[in-house]
Amino acid sequence: MSSITSSKMRSVDVNCAYIGLSQLQLMENAGAAIARETMSRISSGKVLFVSGRGNNGGDAFVAARHLALSDAYDVRVILTAHSSRIRTEEARHNFSLLAYSGIRELKEIPDSKELEKYPGWKDADIIVDGVLGSGIKGAPREPESTAIDLINSSGSYVISIDSPSGYDLDGGDISKSVFADMTVTFHRMKTGLELPGSDRYTGYVKVVPIGVCRDAEEYVGPGDLMNLLRRKQDAHKGDSGRVLVIGGGAYYGAPALAAMAALRTGADIVTVAVPENVADAVASFSSNLIVVPLSGDRLNPANLPVLKNLIESHDVAVIGPGIGRDAATLETVEQLLPFCKKAVVDADALYGLSLPVKSEGKFILTPHAAEFSRLLGEEVPRTFAEKKGLVTRFAGEKGVTAVLKGKIDVISDGVTTRLNRTGNAGMTVGGTGDVLTGITGALFAVNDAMDAASCAVFINGVAGDLAFDEKGFGLLATDIIDRITDVISEVF
Incomplete structure (x- = not known):
């Protein structure tokens, strides 16, 4: 399939909801895919999920829950905010489930200095980057900026969810980004992940299906109106x-x-x-x-x-x-x-x-x-x-x-x-x-x-x-x- 812009992908998500496929289901499918990719990299070990307040963080919460089903993995989750600041209902729902999922460690760290003090940055076998989503424009703010620095200096294998945090999928200037070893993007390749030099940030890019309805892309829906010029x-x-x-x-x-x-x-x-x-x-x-x-x-x-x-x-x-x-x-x-x-x-x-x-x-x-x-x-x-x-x-x-x-x-x-x-x-x-x-x-x-x-x-x-x-x-x-x-x- 041909690639798709990030804005068109957001339209498809809205169109899915319009015809009855909820964002919660898509998040579940995306997170399960991230868990599978993580397990394909290591059969056991320490996995640190670094999550932001948006739906990328929600995908990470789902992935952590799936991975924690196996005793072979030491699963830890950092939320770079207070949980009360999680932006979407779907992400909040999946964060709440982590308390019942056998996660080894679940921390809310909204302060940059406290993030730097966290001792688990250097001993993770894999870090899953779910800090920022595809809508990022301009320089990342704190504490996300510090989180990106810490991920990059960790020495761990890094898997980014959908797009490396800080990377502009629309081709804008990049002031700071995660340097991923692997990026797992959903449904279709994103045009921004094919730009010259993008592999420096993305590493190997894998496209995984998450059950998007065909009609959500072929038939016009309210998501398409979101791309119209606004007054x-x-x-x-x-x-x-x-x-x-x-x-x-x-x-x-x-x-x-x-x-x-x-x-x-x-x-x-x-x-x-x-x-x-x-x-x-x-x-x-x-x-x-x-x-x-x-x-x-x-x-x-x-x-x-x-x-x-x-x-x-x-x-x-x-x-x-x-x-x-x-x-x-x-x-x-x-x-x-x-x-x-x-x-x-x-x-x-x-x-x-x-x-x-x-x-x-x-x-x-x-x-x-x-x-x-x-x-x-x-x-x-x-x-x-x-x-x-x-x-x-x-x-x-x-x-x-x-x-x-x-x-x-x-x-x-x-x-x-x-x-x-x-x-x-x-x-x-x-x-x-x-x-x-x-x-x-x-x-x-x-x-x-x-x-x-x-x-x-x-x-x-x-x-x-x-x-x-x-x-x-x-x-x-x-x-x-x-x-x-x-x-x-x-x-x-």
């Missing part, structure tokens, strides 16, 4: 995205729904450019919308100068909601796309679209099955495996990120393919696709295409599920918009 406390207007919605003329509800969805998703500024015949109707949806009337009653080439200027001043363009299929309109879309830095293309803007777009812009396409069939020039296969493969191939060949909407959404950029199962049959009501387009635009303004598209379908589907719980088959697209913030606030 900072000192943010200024526009920092969270400027979205331009280009649509309307044939219809006016669609661009308004897309725009309102973008605002609810967190975009700072949403401008709606629509033909003048529907501009007042769109503006009546909300005073929060900036509406720019375009000449004519349909999008047409005469609108290009105004639209090019608007595209320049916005982070992303959402093109298609309610535009209709007039030949002049479709010609205008074709001429606009090369000027877009980023664009979400949906609805009638997909009709007759020529791909790949001759530009360096990034594009997300959100077709349903009939629209996708027109883009392909062939029928969409019935079997899901074939459908998934076709979306992946299409995205790669056309240089886009494609979202094929359906009972299970398929999202692909040609390299990575994700699936989404949120949503319900009540969302066949008109306007839900426009809501998805607006959510996608808001996320795409400040995130990359694959993250934006994947998280958008998840948010849209969960918001739809919440609306369905309340409204049943009478739900409206506006009901979904009203629940967007409920979904996002659960993560942020």
